[in-house]
Amino acid sequence: MRRAFLAVTGLAAGTTLLVVLKAAPETTRVAEVATPERPPVVPAPAGPTPTGSAPAAPERTSAPPTTTEPSTPATTRAPRNAGGRTTSATPTPRRTTAPPSTRRTVTGPVVGNEYGNVQVRIVLVGDRIVDVVALELPEETAESDRRSSSVDNRYSGTDGEVVRRQDADLDTVSGATATSDAYQQSLQAAIDAARR
Template sequence: MRRAFLAITGLAASTTALVVLKGSPGTSQAAQEPPAGTPVGSEAAGAPPSGTDAPAAAPTAAATSSPWPTRGATRSPAARPTSRAPAPRTTTARPPQQPTTTRRVTGPIVENEYGNVQVQIVLNGDRIVEALTLELPSGPGETERHSDDVRRAYNGTSGEVVRRQGADLDTVSGATETSDSYRRSLRAAIERA
């Protein structure tokens, strides 16, 4: 509130001072310019034109009450506006952010009676964003079908590994050995990461 009052008061005083210093609307431009041969700045400071004995005009109250300095004007210490210094800004320093890097970590090959299982995870920072099987049991009949069930349940960007962000996975029905081997390879990959 105080700043707004000072700003409005200063604006009004500055405008008044500008009008007074520029002269009234009837004054011509030629009358405001110094005569040829007059040192620059002598009339602006209130000195009489050279060669005349006319006294300098006293500055008006509006010209001296402006809180902002004008060219060639001086203010007394009492005329200076009082304001409080702005409070220092405090900021909470953030730790520098490290660029996120995508990396792949591969678990070991885990053997079971149906074949080998090997898992690879893709990490973005510390977060698992994808899980892949590099090796699953394959063969005729149900072995291939159970491997496909494990792949669908655990792998991908929206599989159970990404949703749970760990190796605590539900066992795929009918594929207990393959599910256990998958979890062991996955745990080892997470530990390596």
């Protein structure tokens, strides 16, 4: 009797198993059609791996990761380092600041002529003349005062001929040759002293 019971039980179990196995391939096939298998997405390492340590095993995901960055071609995207900060592909040049230019004043000698004395002072920033002042010009007569004013207006100041030319080689003021020559002599001596 025991054998009969085992035979009936075995037959029932076999039939159940057969029914389950016959239905199982259809269920699996339906599942494959509904959700096709995707290869796992493995993100690339964010930065260089430190020497001596093994890279961490990436997590496996079945869906692609979402990103908030705009899509740009790989050739234009800047690489990111491990800290998440964007780094430049080319090194940025170091900004060097030039030492502040020194402003200095140099006074030329007094140069005398038949109408009086002439003396010039120049103001420089670095090696560049930025201003010229006539400290002394002949003013003894109305005529010498007029000539001196013509020379001063043409040569002196921040926008005078000396600043434009950066030189003592100036055009002579008509009617004031002696004063022009004395002005240029004092100016040249001041320039020479400044460039020593």
